[in-house]
Structure formats: C-alpha cells, structure tokens
Amino acid sequence: MDVKKVMVVGSGTMGAGIVQVAAQAGYSVVMKLHQNMERGMKIINGSLDNQVKKERITADDKNKILSRIKLTTAWEDAADVDFIIESIAENFDAKKEAFEKLDNICRPEVIFATNTSSIPITKLATTVKRPQNFIGTHFFNPVPAMRLVEIVRGLKTSMETVLTAEKVIHSMKKDTVRVKDVPGFLVNRINQALRNEAYNCLTEGVASVEDIDKAARMALGHPMGPFEVADLVGLDIGLEVLRGLFESYKDIKWRPNMILEQLVESGDLGKKSGRGWYDYSSGEKKPRSDVKF
Numbered sequence: 001m002d003v004k005k006v007m008v009v010g011s012g013t014m015g016a017g018i019v020q021v022a023a024q025a026g027y028s029v030v031m032k033l034h035q036n037m038e039r040g041m042k043i044i045n046g047s048l049d050n051q052v053k054k055e056r057i058t059a060d061d062k063n064k065i066l067s068r069i070k071l072t073t074a075w076e077d078a079a080d081v082d083f084i085i086e087s088i089a090e091n092f093d094a095k096k097e098a099f100e101k102l103d104n105i106c107r108p109e110v111i112f113a114t115n116t117s118s119i120p121i122t123k124l125a126t127t128v129k130r131p132q133n134f135i136g137t138h139f140f141n142p143v144p145a146m147r148l149v150e151i152v153r154g155l156k157t158s159m160e161t162v163l164t165a166e167k168v169i170h171s172m173k174k175d176t177v178r179v180k181d182v183p184g185f186l187v188n189r190i191n192q193a194l195r196n197e198a199y200n201c202l203t204e205g206v207a208s209v210e211d212i213d214k215a216a217r218m219a220l221g222h223p224m225g226p227f228e229v230a231d232l233v234g235l236d237i238g239l240e241v242l243r244g245l246f247e248s249y250k251d252i253k254w255r256p257n258m259i260l261e262q263l264v265e266s267g268d269l270g271k272k273s274g275r276g277w278y279d280y281s282s283g284e285k286k287p288r289s290d291v292k293f
C-alpha cells in the first residue's frame, strides 16, 4: 500500500514526536487532539526550533514541516488517511474507545498502529473488525532523537501490514526490529532486567548506587547508569512496569525491589519530585545523605 496521509491520535510527549517525524518525512499528517489540547504543537515547535538553532534544518524547512500538519478534534478526519498511529494515555479502555471510533470511519485498507508500551497488541487488535491490519509500532522517548522502533506483530497481524509499517517507519529515518507480542516487548524487558539486577546488587551490598551507575557508564558504555535512568523515567512508572512484568510472567525475577517500593510509597519518585535514588533538591544530582540504602 502507498501511504501518503498519516493520522496520529494523541498529542502528548510521544504523539507530538511522532507527528513531527512523520511531517519531516514528507507525509501529510493529521494530529488528533483530545479536547483541544495544544501541548503537542508547543512540543513540536520547540523541537524544530532546536533543530534550526543547531543548523540541522533551515527556518524555511521548519515552515514547510509545520504546513504538513493539520490539527483536529474530529474523528471524521480519519476518513481519508492511510496509516494511523495511536499514542494516547496508556489505558486499555481509552484506546479501545478510540479504535472503535476509528474502525467505523476509516477506509477498509487503513493500517492501525499503536504506540502502547505494555498492552498486548493481540488484545488491542480485538477493538477493530480487521485485526490483520493492526500492529504495534513502539517508539522511544524522545522520538526525534531515538533511532529504533519496535515492530510488534499481534496474533492476527498480516505480513502485508508488517511490511507496510516497516516501510513507513523506515521513511521516517528510523530503524526497526521485529518483536513478538510478549509483555515488555524486547527493549523494556532487557532494560528492566538490567535495572532490577542493579537493584539486587544494591540490596546485597555489592556496590553503592553511584558505583553501580559508574560501572554501567564506564564499563558497559551506557550514557546513563540504571539508577540515573530510573530517576529520570520516574520511580512510580518503573515500579508499575515491573509489577506488570511480574504479574504477566509470574516469574520471581521480575519481583519489584523492596527499596524501590518504599521510595515510591514515601513520595520519592525521582527527578520530578526532587529525590529518588539521588537527591536533586539543590538543583544538582547528589548522593542521598538522608537515607542509607
């Protein structure tokens, strides 16, 4: 299928990033807003301004990219699109409502892609009458900078849908990996396993938070250590992901670490709350002096 027009449902952190890379790839893009939220355009403008400042694109390029984006709150605008990427809040009922509406409006050959991080693609595909056209396209944050997209095939996803999705994602200058529809998909599973093992090492007294991060940076070549990443993502979000993996696999290796649970219970959620594995209350990242891990 020749994809020309793309719709992105959701205008938050990820939706805005996907709209931007699709428009930069030359697609005509409809950004479906929830209740007239304008946050998405602000994110896109900021990101493109940054690219102009770094001389990656010109001011003229920026205007051309913006001219390809149409904002709407009307589901009816999905009637003539070829490819839909849903990126609304991580909630099955909200996504179900969106896909059921789209299913009634879209052309028969449309492809439904979802950016869900944790809801099974096979389950989400039951919300439309054409599960063969349904696929997971899992982008990473921040979308314009991260090069990989996981292509997740549900039980009934057709190979034609896989190939079309890959073609579209490649045209956005992203690379892809094909992944089975399992909890955590591939990247989050590897990432959580590493983070959980870092928590275990801390609990067993193998090394300190700072030294575990230092080891990951200096020996494994990671740009950030597992505790630094956990603080950036938010400990509450990380805990939810772990609980989801534990619940799905029933494997003790995914059991959330007790210190992590205590930190979340005490309101220390990472960078956003000023304290997590590190203390950010002074505006800089410092080891915690008030608690001993």
Ligand SMILES: NC(=O)c1ccc[n+]([C@@H]2O[C@H](COP(=O)([O-])OP(=O)(O)OC[C@H]3O[C@@H](n4cnc5c(N)ncnc54)[C@H](O)[C@@H]3O)[C@@H](O)[C@H]2O)c1
Pocket (backbone or CB within 6 Å): 010, 011, 012, 013, 014, 015, 034, 037, 087, 088, 089, 090, 091, 094, 098, 115, 116, 117, 118, 138, 139, 140, 141
């Ligand atoms: N943030 C990440 O790092 C990341 C990475 C990969 C995938 N994801 C996935 O991307 C999706 C979006 O995440 P995000 O971080 O952009 O979230 P966000 O909170 O920044 O944006 C969510 C968007 O959904 C809209 N929305 C909320 N409730 C809705 C409803 N009931 N109906 C329709 N729209 C609704 C909001 O208005 C907003 O536009 C989620 O499925 C998430 O799991 C997130």
